Structures are given as structure tokens and as C-alpha cells.
Amino acid sequence: MRITVVAVGKLKERFWADACSEYLKRLKAYAKVEIREISDIDPAKAGGVDASREREGAAILVAVPEGSHAILLAIEGKERSSEGFARRLDDLALSGKSDIAFIIGGSDGVSDAVRARANEQMSFGPITLPHNLARVVLLEQVYRAFKISRGEPYHK
Template sequence: MKISLIVIGKTDASYFVDAINEYKNRLVHYIPFEMEIIPDIKNVKNLREEQQKEKEGELILKMLQPGDYLVLLDEHGKSFTSMEFATYLERKMHVVSKRLVFVIGGPYGFSEAVYKAASEKISLSKMTFSHQMIRLIFVEQIYRAMTILNNEPYHHE
């Protein structure tokens, strides 16, 4: 299984880029991981929220491959502790044959088509974080889960 993280727009702040790259480099020792970036939609100020979600949704769906298991990072999704998320990933490793694809949507969330294509939704917090920050938090949580599953001392109870 491979884990893929799809995000809308590039990460602008260099300190986030550096930290994300650090965890991505650590992750490859455990599991194949890639972060795919959908370029920002042009002329968004001329689009209504729903139109922006539709355009982003089309691009998200184009990135999917047959056999992908799609999970949306969504405020209304299931919440986990780090230990529970590790167990979740372990279960997915046994049942997902190709790619486990997580998606961080744009500022207005996902289109209906993306919600329909998704198998699950998970939430990282009841709080709201910037899209730049949530990328780092999520990649770190995948890394943390891998260290938990390998009984390494990174995570402390």
C-alpha cells in the first residue's frame, strides 16, 4: 500500500515546507508516501464558493486511480487519538491494495462529487487550522503512527 496526500495549492511558507519535507523524508523508511499538489484555481475572486468547490473537485477526482481508497480530511469526520489513528492505518494496510488517498480540500471544503467518491471522512481537530498548517500536522501524524506501529520511542503515552 502507498499513502498519498492530495492538497489544493502549494505550501507558501518556507518553514512549513521545511518541516513537511522533514516528515516526508522520515516517512519513506516505513511506507511509500507522496504529496500531490493541485495548483490553485485561477481567478477565484470571480467564482462563487460552490463554483470553486466544483472546479477543485474535478481536479481532485482526476488525480484518483482505479483501486484508490479515498479519505477526506473534513471537520465532520471521525476523530482519533494518535494511538487510534495508528491502529486505523494498520487496518488500512491490510485491506487497501493500492493507494490510501487522503485529501485536504480548499478553503470551502469539498464538492458533492468528491463527498460521493469518498469512502470515509476523518477530522484532525474540532479547531480550525490553516491549510498550510494542517498539511504539516497530518504528515507528522502519519509519521507518528508509523513509529507507534513499529514500537519506536517517538510517541509517549
């Protein structure tokens, strides 16, 4: 399986980068995982929130691999347990979708074009997470999903 995480914003603090690096290292045994960072656009410099969201959205669309099954992380998306998430990834793989792209938008959300490109939306619940933390949680949950699917210890 090939997984691409398209995320708006850079990991500035070392602890976020270290956490992501740890899960990327663990995931090497299960999948090819790539992070594609999109620069966040300052609304004050872009002519407003809508303009910055559109510019970020255009960059997201370029970064999502062609033909991939795109999953947008959004509060209004489908919530799944860790086991349910593992089953969803298994179902996608079994249906021939082995190229998955997860999209983590910017602090002002994503453009309508990004929402239209997404094949589905996923949520970690009704809470709001900082985007850096959402990236760490996503990588951890992807790793946990592979462990669950293979019946390997970790997820208890």
C-alpha cells in the same frame, strides 16, 4: 504501503515546505508517500465559490489514485487518537488496502463529488486549521502512526 496526499493550494512559505520535507524524509523508511498539489481557484475568477469548489473538486478527483482508499480531512469526520489512527492504518493494510489517499480540500471546502468519492472522513478535532498546517499535522501523524505500529520510540 503507498500514501498519496492530495492537497489544494501550494506551500508558499518556506517553513511549511521545510516541515513537510522533514516528515516526508522520515516516512521514506515506512511507505512511499507522494504529495499532489491542486491549484486553488479564486472564486472571483471562477464565477463564485460554488464554481471554484467544483473546479477544485474535479482536479482532486483526477489526482486521487484509482483504486485507493480515500480519506477526506473534514471537521465533521471521525476523530481518532494517535494510537487509534495507527490502528486504523493497520486495519486498512490488513484488509488489503495498501494504497491510501488523504484529501485536504481548499478554504471553501470540497465539492459533493469529492465527498462522494471519499471512503471515510477524518478529523483533527473541531478546530479549524490552515490548510498548510493541516498538511504538516497529517504527515506528522502518519509518521507517528508508523512508529506506534512498529513499537518504535517517538510517540511519548
